Amino acid sequence: MAGYTPGEQPQSGGFIKLNTNENAYPPSPAVLSAITRAATDSLRRYPDPIATCFREAAGRRHGVSPDSIMACNGSDDALTILTRATCGAEDLMVAPYPSYPLYKVLAQLQGCRFEARPFTENGALPARFTAGAGITFVPNPNSPTGTFLSPANMLEHAEEATGLFVADEAYADFATDHCIGLVSRCERLVVTRSLSKSGALAGIRFGYIVAHPNVIQELMKVKDSYNCDTVSIAAAVAAMDDAAYYEEITRRIRTTRKRLELSLKELGFAVTPSQANFVWFQSGMTGQSLKRIFLALKERKILIRFFDFPQVGEGLRVTVGTDNEISEFLDALRETL
Numbered sequence: 001m002a003g004y005t006p007g008e009q010p011q012s013g014g015f016i017k018l019n020t021n022e023n024a025y026p027p028s029p030a031v032l033s034a035i036t037r038a039a040t041d042s043l044r045r046y047p048d049p050i051a052t053c054f055r056e057a058a059g060r061r062h063g064v065s066p067d068s069i070m071a072c073n074g075s076d077d078a079l080t081i082l083t084r085a086t087c088g089a090e091d092l093m094v095a096p097y098p099s100y101p102l103y104k105v106l107a108q109l110q111g112c113r114f115e116a117r118p119f120t121e122n123g124a125l126p127a128r129f130t131a132g133a134g135i136t137f138v139p140n141p142n143s144p145t146g147t148f149l150s151p152a153n154m155l156e157h158a159e160e161a162t163g164l165f166v167a168d169e170a171y172a173d174f175a176t177d178h179c180i181g182l183v184s185r186c187e188r189l190v191v192t193r194s195l196s197k198s199g200a201l202a203g204i205r206f207g208y209i210v211a212h213p214n215v216i217q218e219l220m221k222v223k224d225s226y227n228c229d230t231v232s233i234a235a236a237v238a239a240m241d242d243a244a245y246y247e248e249i250t251r252r253i254r255t256t257r258k259r260l261e262l263s264l265k266e267l268g269f270a271v272t273p274s275q276a277n278f279v280w281f282q283s284g285m286t287g288q289s290l291k292r293i294f295l296a297l298k299e300r301k302i303l304i305r306f307f308d309f310p311q312v313g314e315g316l317r318v319t320v321g322t323d324n325e326i327s328e329f330l331d332a333l334r335e336t337l
């Protein structure tokens with residue numbers, strides 16, 4: 001098998017890094033003091049295996065019971081746990097196409113079947129999307145396109161599913177809505193969240209699952225005993241409790257996103273309206289080679305992401321950085337045209 005290929009993480013400096021959807025801004029100052037405190041007081045002991053204080057903090061933040069929350073080592077860990085818990089060799093995993101390439105890799109590692117089912121022309125999930133699936137993953141907003149399906153529509157698909165239906169909400173904080181409020185209405189609906197993007201903590205590795213307590217109880221059986229460490233738990237609790245800080249940086253990113261979308265349209269690109277912290281654009285009326293643009297930007301030390309999806313075609317995905325970073329990106333892009 002081909003393993004998962006993460007986005008490039010250059011270890012030499014000097015790049016404007018707009019390729020892996022990290023936050024444009026630093027985490028809350030409260031996170032940094034929580035990390036210092038945790039590192040000073042408690043590294044000698046094992047962490048709380050179920051991260052009780054995080055479950056409480058996330059419960060407060062989302063208005064759900066802590067029993068509905070499971071802490072994970074990044075949301076990729078959440079996706080692994082969900083796959084392990086649901087898929088035997090005979091089972092089928094379903095995900096839309098194009099979307100997050102990790103799902104297929106998880107299916108291969110688990111030794112189960114995998115099917116990528118294309119979105120319809122107008123970006124919806126086709127009827128009977130979950131047919132035959134033991135587990136279905138739907139990133140919402142989707143990556144790399146940034147498109148968004150309404151929670152009501154997600155619920156319809158979850159209700160007709162025979163297995164778990166996972167809304168991968170890694171980018172939900174940048175969108176107009178989310179599915180957490182629906183978890184109590186449908187036991188098959190599971191939500192995964194990440195602190196890597198909106199939480200500005202990709203370096204910490206923390207994500208979580210929101211699901212019916214009965215589902216959480218089963219998932220607990222397959223996780224690593226200490227899947228989250230003391231320092232990351234402390235950081236995640238502090239991030240959950242500082243909603244005001246995160247609302248402000250998210251608001252800024254949405255404003256920059258709007259400007260970025262408009263500028264790309266003015267240049268003649270076909271821009272997909274985004275509800276995430278990145279924008280997906282295709283060559284549109286420019287007739288430009290996107291691979292060439294990608295390489296020309298890289299030469300100018302600006303890193304974005306090039307994808308070529310069979311059937312869908314080529315596209316570029318650019319993370320919404322700070323206003324300055326996006327201005328520099330747009331200037332460099334104009335020079336390459």
Ligand SMILES: *Cc1c(COP(=O)(O)O)cnc(C)c1O
Nearest residue numbers: 074075076100139170194196207
């Ligand atoms: C980034 C991303 C994740 C993984 O997030 P981590 O919490 O860093 O593991 C999961 N799903 C999607 C769609 C993503 O883009």
